Amino acid sequence: MEKLAQTKAQLNQLVVGRKKELDFMLIALIQGGHVLLESVPGSGKTWMAKAFAGSFAGQFQRIQFTPDVLPSDVTGIRFFNPKTQEFELRAGPVQTNLLLADEINRATPRTQSSLLESMEEKQATIDGETLQLPNPFIVIATQNPVESQQGTFPLPAAQLDRFLFRLEIGYPEYEEELAIIRNFRDNVSHKKEIFPVASVEDVRKWHDEAEKVAVHEDIETYILALVRATREHLSIELGLSSRAALALVHAAQGRAFIEGRNYVTPDDVKYILEPVAVHRLMLTAEGMLVQDPVAILREILTSVSSPVEAF
Structure with a gap:
């Protein structure tokens, strides 16, 4: 756990005011999940992803998505060598441990879908040949809000469902923004401070240990109650899937692990519910007029009883 603490310390030093978001990214790395970062331009999404990648000794690749990027630019290609x-x-660049998919919603739906196999099955198929991806493999994708940018292609529900977390990066607090200005005035020298703290073997070890975190049957029942409540809510047209229920379990295990516990509590489930579920909900036309997914999730958390007595 010493390496984990050192990694968290470096990340919080490099990225000011994003402790909670960095914890979610660390959970995703440990559990082999993927992260979607969403915010307005200039909020530090790409820098946060690069600082995160630089803290690990694994392979790192970046794709800058534009409408002319092809699926073969992502997965790879078989070409004829005249010699x-x-x-x-x-x-392709998916053959890496951490892939930064920058501005993913600028790519066409065909190119976006080329990531589906890699994100779900950790493999890439090129002209009928299937290549296994390195372990671990995670995607950190960034996007600007769809309504703020022309020429974007919203991610479909099937693509969104592959992301373990969606993190909305808001504006920093005053003191945090002041620290950003002071820290990044000498931009070049600051970026040189990134160095790998943990190895690929460390990440694999963390994953194996996180899998052993105990999930009580009351916690399982609680998670299913939350999932089913989203399916029955009058303002929700498409509730959480079985994949989302598994994502809640894995994310809660990851949160317990980085907190130094070998068991999941109801508070772990509450902590990770919003970033796991918010992008997986589809509201009805009437629901979109009066509520947003975050408010509905908080309403569901209040209405579903948590198993406090067992803990």
């Missing part, structure tokens, strides 16, 4: 007179395989 050898043979077709050769050129693996």
Whole structure:
């Protein structure tokens, strides 16, 4: 746990005022999940992803998505080499431990869908040949709010469901923004301070230990009650899926692990519910006029009893 504490300390030093978001990203890395960062331009999404990647000794690749990026630019291509007179395989940037998909909603739906297999099955198929991706493999995608940018392609529900967390990066507090100005005045030297703290083997070890975190049957019942409440809510047209229920379990285990516990509590479930569930809900036309997904999730948390007596 010493390496984990050192990693968290470095991340909180490099990225000011994002402790909670960095914890979620760390949980995603440990549990092999993916993260969608959403905010207005200039809020530090890309820097946060790069600082996070730089704190680990694994491979890192970045794709800057634009409408002309092709699926083969993501997964790879088999090309004809005139020198050898043979077709050769050129693996794409998905062959990495951490992939930064920058401005993912600027890519066309066809290119966006090229990530589905990699995100769900940790593999990429190129001209019929399936290549396994490195372990661990996670995607950190960034996007600006759809309504603030022309020429974007909203991610479909199937794509959103592959992300363990969606984190909305708001504006920092006054003191935090003042610290950002002071820390980043010498921009170049500040970025040189990033160095890998944990190895790939450390991340694999954390994953194995997080899998052993105990989930009491009352916690399982509580999670299912929350999931089913989203399906029955009058303002929700599409509630949480079974994949979302599993995501809640894994995220709660990850949160308990980084907190130094070997068991999940109801507070762990409450802590991770919003970023796990908010992007998976589809509201009815009437619901969108009067409520937002965050408010509905908080309403559901209040209405569903948590198993406090067991803890």
